[in-house]
Amino acid sequence: MAQIKVKGIVIQQDPMGEKDKRLLVLTADMGKIPVLAKGAKSQSGRFAAPSQLFCYSSFVLDRGKTFYYIKEYEILESFYGLRSNVDVLAYASIMLELSRGFSVDGEDNSELVRLLLYGLHALEQKDADPYLIAQTFMLRLMSDSGFRPELDHCLRCGRVYDQTEGWHFREEEGGLVCPACMGTTQRGLRPGAVAAMRYMVDAPVQKVYKFTISDEIRQQIKQPIRSYTVMNLGMPLKSLAFAENVENMDLKTRPIIDN
Ligand SMILES: [Zn+2]
Incomplete structure (x- = not known):
């Protein structure tokens, strides 16, 4: 054998x-x-x-x-601690499901393994922000897997991103669209949201989970990153429903997981 x-x-x-x-x-x-x-x-x-x-x-x-x-x-x-906290487990499950989806059998997967290991380490820290770690994992994985979002120019007119308000992330198109091309009065992303996404894509893997953002930015990047990830996965991301249930759950009604 x-x-x-x-x-x-x-x-x-x-x-x-x-x-x-x-x-x-x-x-x-x-x-x-x-x-x-x-x-x-x-x-x-x-x-x-x-x-x-x-x-x-x-x-x-x-x-x-x-x-x-x-x-x-x-x-x-x-990584024993990851199994004992329902928030952490919910977000870690997303990372595992995406690792199954985006790993390429028979080829070099070292980048993915490093991204996952650093992510699991980050989740184990006492002051961990599981939501942000999972969001970061998603966008970085997309980028590493050949779906790097356009965060430097408008996808329609080519205008360079200028850190002003009103740019939108259009997942169907693969990145940013400028206010003029959007032609909408709908409020776009705050510059901090674009900066956060750029960091997720560009930071060295050792540092990629080490940053924080305001509640407003958390809300702004939530759906764009999730929709973009599910779109590129090309099938439903089952563990995302679990995480979204946990996000909507009242603290008192959360199940205790004792494994
Ligand atoms: Zn434009």
Whole structure:
């Protein structure tokens, strides 16, 4: 049996039969690979720990016909804390679902792996802003995946963005449209909203999650980034509905997740 050594993040896990778990593991070199974790359904199973969602491990895998099988592992980051807070879990789930959607099997996915790992780290911090981290992940992922939004010029007339009010983000067109071309009295984006989106796209990955914005800007960039992401994904983003439910929920009625 051929063996491989890879580092990867569990981005999906499903029960398989009585005792096992079927995993999707995102790797830098190979994209996502199907892994069967024997006995992982039981807490005491040898492979239970590295089979948890978000867990980042170094694996030695045996290659089978349909699956890779865990032979040895070493957990590098468990990201355990992400599973115990419903807000964080909601936004982290978006990041995993998009990682499944935008990873390219058999190719170099190192940029995506880095973006996801830095994002999961950011979510674990005590003062984390899960909403902003997920929004940042979405727009940066779009940009890295070949859907870089136009944030420097008007898509219709080519005018250079001048940091004035009234520009709009048109997801169907792929970026900014100037006030003259919009021809509407509808209020456009604040310059801070465009600056935030530019930062998400351009900042080095080590710093991309380290910024903050006002409540007004949060509201302004929410739908444009989400619509743009779903449009490019080309299918419904199921975990977004979960996050939106959490956003609309009263604090007192939120479920307690104890995993
Ligand atoms: Zn224009």
